[in-house]
Every structure is written in C-alpha cells, then in structure tokens.
Amino acid sequence: MDYPLLNLFWTMLWLFLWILWFFLLFKVITDIFRSHDLGGWGKAGWTIFVILLPYIGVLVYLIARGKSMGNRDRALAMEAESNFQDYIRKAAGTEGQDAGPRHVDELARLADLKNSGAISEDEFRAAKNKLLA
Numbered sequence: 001m002d003y004p005l006l007n008l009f010w011t012m013l014w015l016f017l018w019i020l021w022f023f024l025l026f027k028v029i030t031d032i033f034r035s036h037d038l039g040g041w042g043k044a045g046w047t048i049f050v051i052l053l054p055y056i057g058v059l060v061y062l063i064a065r066g067k068s069m070g071n072r073d074r075a076l077a078m079e080a081e082s083n084f085q086d087y088i089r090k091a092a093g094t095e096g097q098d099a100g101p102r103h104v105d106e107l108a109r110l111a112d113l114k115n116s117g118a119i120s121e122d123e124f125r126a127a128k129n130k131l132l133a
Helices: 005-034 040-052 054-092 103-116 121-132
Strands: none
Touching: 005 040, 005 054, 040 054, 103 121
16 A cells, blocks of 8 residues: 555556567577578677677667668568468469369359359359369
C-alpha cells in the first residue's frame, strides 16, 4: 500500500526498456555471428566491443552496420519463404510435372466449372475423386 500507482508505472517502464535493451543486444550479437562479410577478427572485435561497452558498442554497431543488418534479415526471410514455397509445391505434387495437367490446376478448373454451374455437385465430387485416386 505504500507503493504509489505512478511508481508502479515508472517501474514497469524501466523493466520494459531493460528487456528491450537485452533484446537489441542479443539481436546485434547474433547479427555479428551471422554476417558473412566479417572475418574472424572482425567478429571477435565487434563482440568484445559490444560486450565490454554495451551501450556505446550497440549504438556504434547500429550506426555502422545497421543497413546491412536489415539486408541480412530480409535475405534470410526471403530464403525461408522460398524454402516454404518449394515445400508446398513438393507436397502438392506440382514440382517437376511438365507433361499433362497438374492435380492442383485440374482441381481449380473443376472448382471453377462447379462455381459457374457447368457441372453439378455430384459431377464435381466424382471428377475430384477420380483425379485424386
């Protein structure tokens, strides 16, 4: 009861900033080790600089290498998305089938025919079961 509400908000703000700082510190350290354009000595130097002088080290790192840090994150995200899309194509069975219609394309065509009213629901189910068998 002797801890005012404003002090509680102030404490929560400092706790949030402290957690944010550690997140930024770990993000910079992982970026140092993920960087392919730095050699071993460069990585060691940046790591020592960031650990011994954390506030100055992180700010200098963000100023000096912040743009390339964003580019590495973007490249990693695009690579993950590409791998995911390749997995979907492989799982759907559309990879490497140049001859004949693909199952996914054929199912889409059947769905379009059903939606336009050209075939009935029973005909759609029968054709779908034949295609997937």
